[in-house]
Amino acid sequence: MTDTIPIPPPAERGSSTLSFLNPAAPEPWASFVEQIDRVTPYLGGLARWAETMKRPKRMMVVDVPIIRDDGSVAHYEGYRVQHNLSRGPGKGGTRYHPAVNLNEVMALAGWMTVKNAALNLPYGGAKGGVRIDPHLHSQGELERVTRRYTSEIGAFIGPDRDIPAPDVGTNEQTMAWMMDTYAMNTGVTATGVVTGKPIPLGGSLGRHEATGRGVFLAAREAGRHRGIDPRGARVAVQGFGNVGGMAARMFFEAGSRVIALQDHSATLYRDAGIDVHAALAHVAAHGRLEGFEGAETIGDDDYWQLPMDFFVPAALEGQLVAERARKLQARIVVEGANGPTTPAADDILQERGILVVPDVLANAGGVAVSYFEWVQDFSSFFWTEEEINQRLERIMVGAFDSIWKLAAERKTSLRTATFIVACQRVLAAREQRGLYP
Ligand SMILES: NC(=O)C1=CN([C@@H]2O[C@H](COP(=O)(O)OP(=O)(O)OC[C@H]3O[C@@H](n4cnc5c(N)ncnc54)[C@H](OP(=O)(O)O)[C@@H]3O)[C@@H](O)[C@H]2O)C=CC1
Numbered sequence: 001m002t003d004t005i006p007i008p009p010p011a012e013r014g015s016s017t018l019s020f021l022n023p024a025a026p027e028p029w030a031s032f033v034e035q036i037d038r039v040t041p042y043l044g045g046l047a048r049w050a051e052t053m054k055r056p057k058r059m060m061v062v063d064v065p066i067i068r069d070d071g072s073v074a075h076y077e078g079y080r081v082q083h084n085l086s087r088g089p090g091k092g093g094t095r096y097h098p099a100v101n102l103n104e105v106m107a108l109a110g111w112m113t114v115k116n117a118a119l120n121l122p123y124g125g126a127k128g129g130v131r132i133d134p135h136l137h138s139q140g141e142l143e144r145v146t147r148r149y150t151s152e153i154g155a156f157i158g159p160d161r162d163i164p165a166p167d168v169g170t171n172e173q174t175m176a177w178m179m180d181t182y183a184m185n186t187g188v189t190a191t192g193v194v195t196g197k198p199i200p201l202g203g204s205l206g207r208h209e210a211t212g213r214g215v216f217l218a219a220r221e222a223g224r225h226r227g228i229d230p231r232g233a234r235v236a237v238q239g240f241g242n243v244g245g246m247a248a249r250m251f252f253e254a255g256s257r258v259i260a261l262q263d264h265s266a267t268l269y270r271d272a273g274i275d276v277h278a279a280l281a282h283v284a285a286h287g288r289l290e291g292f293e294g295a296e297t298i299g300d301d302d303y304w305q306l307p308m309d310f311f312v313p314a315a316l317e318g319q320l321v322a323e324r325a326r327k328l329q330a331r332i333v334v335e336g337a338n339g340p341t342t343p344a345a346d347d348i349l350q351e352r353g354i355l356v357v358p359d360v361l362a363n364a365g366g367v368a369v370s371y372f373e374w375v376q377d378f379s380s381f382f383w384t385e386e387e388i389n390q391r392l393e394r395i396m397v398g399a400f401d402s403i404w405k406l407a408a409e410r411k412t413s414l415r416t417a418t419f420i421v422a423c424q425r426v427l428a429a430r431e432q433r434g435l436y437p
């Protein structure tokens with residue numbers, strides 16, 4: 001039922017050679033469930049509620065029909081999963097990608113529940129997506145898809161119900177169309193229905209950079225504990241979109257040597273360090289890393305064996321599988337993407353002494369600033385970029401510190417410690433709310 005739209009072969013996207021999702025990885029929801037199983041023994045009396053985390057509260061699969069530019073009718077499958085609403089409205093991004101499916105969106109929504117609770121944001125967890133390759137559609141077609149999708153899920157979203165934001169394949173423009181469609185359908189200009197909006201529509205300064213900035217802050221804190229200064233550190237980044245591009249820029253501006261970059265179109269390497277500003281300008285002009293002349297092209301196998309201090313996977317889930325975890329020559333992995341490391345790979349990295357800063361902590365800067373945006377929209381009072389960046393740093397460093405201490409106390413990985421904090425908050429709320437009768 002969820003696989004009616006075939007995944008276009010890479011050939012349709014130009015000279016891409018990298019797969020969309022790693023076939024060697026388990027399905028994302030299976031990884032999420034395994035992570036919940038791993039944390040359950042640490043939950044004490046709340047463990048009796050742990051099953052809640054393995055049952056998404058509400059899931060929608062919607063048909064999104066549009067008339068294409070050539071007059072033909074096309075159907076796309078859309079999803080919105082509200083994984084948990086115990087602590088507040090749903091919150092999480094919207095993904096446009098040809099491999100999106102219900103299983104993936106369930107996992108992404110589950111990770112949002114954990115991430116939001118780990119940072120103590122007053123939200124549950126949700127995520128949405130449409131199974132479409134945005135690279136193959138005109139702006140007009142994407143606008144029609146977005147408006148139809150927003151109308152189809154319209155009864156379930158709202159500033160106090162569920163608040164979408166950008167994710168892979170979506171951006172500020174997508175959020176503007178979602179907000180406008182919601183306003184047209186309800187008669188209310190409720191700017192807080194989505195975050196990650198353009199600034200003139202109630203968007204927040206700093207949101208565009210926030211996830212990458214948060215990844216850098218998490219890396220800096222992890223490096224402090226491991227005696228690795230970002231200045232001069234060797235860094236490789238996978239994925240060069242909003243998160244990977246911005247994280248690479250933050251490292252570069254902090255004096256790191258960004259030795260390798262990879263996106264769908266190319267894997268690039270320069271031992272002396274890549275000029276990240278020049279690579280960003282190339283992608284802004286050409287839409288992909290392919291053709292960038294400031295580095296040499298290397299093979300995918302070589303990429304996974306480069307000696308480095310920080311590795312930042314910032315593309316899709318399931319990239320760091322067991323085989324790659326055995327080869328990886330990094331000292332710290334900072335997960336910019338959601339779910340990039342499989343549970344089996346996690347174990348191997350831990351055995352090998354490679355520190356992993358998990359997605360649900362490392363990439364939480366985006367949703368933290370989304371929270372600031374939502375608060376600003378409600379109060380119609382907007383903060384300066386400096387205030388936003390200071391608050392972001394405080395929230396990221398505070399969460400990192402407390403999770404680091406808990407991991408040391410309980411002798412767990414940072415991932416398990418983050419899940420302990422989050423599950424305790426979510427399940428305590430569930431228990432306190434009670435069940436009727
Ligand atoms: N945007 C946000 O605020 C947040 C995003 N995240 C997570 O970060 C990750 C990236 O999201 P975001 O940066 O927003 O998405 P974007 O669409 O902006 O960028 C994704 C990047 O990953 C590349 N990519 C896709 N597949 C592969 C692959 N198999 N190998 C190498 N590169 C690949 C894309 O290349 P190409 O363009 O060539 O396809 C692109 O460079 C996702 O896991 C997302 O869920 C997490 C927190 C917040």
Ligand SMILES: O=C(O)CCC(=O)C(=O)O
Binds near residue numbers: 093165166195364368
């Ligand atoms: O900003 C948000 O609301 C959510 C961002 C997101 O999708 C994520 O953190 O994975």
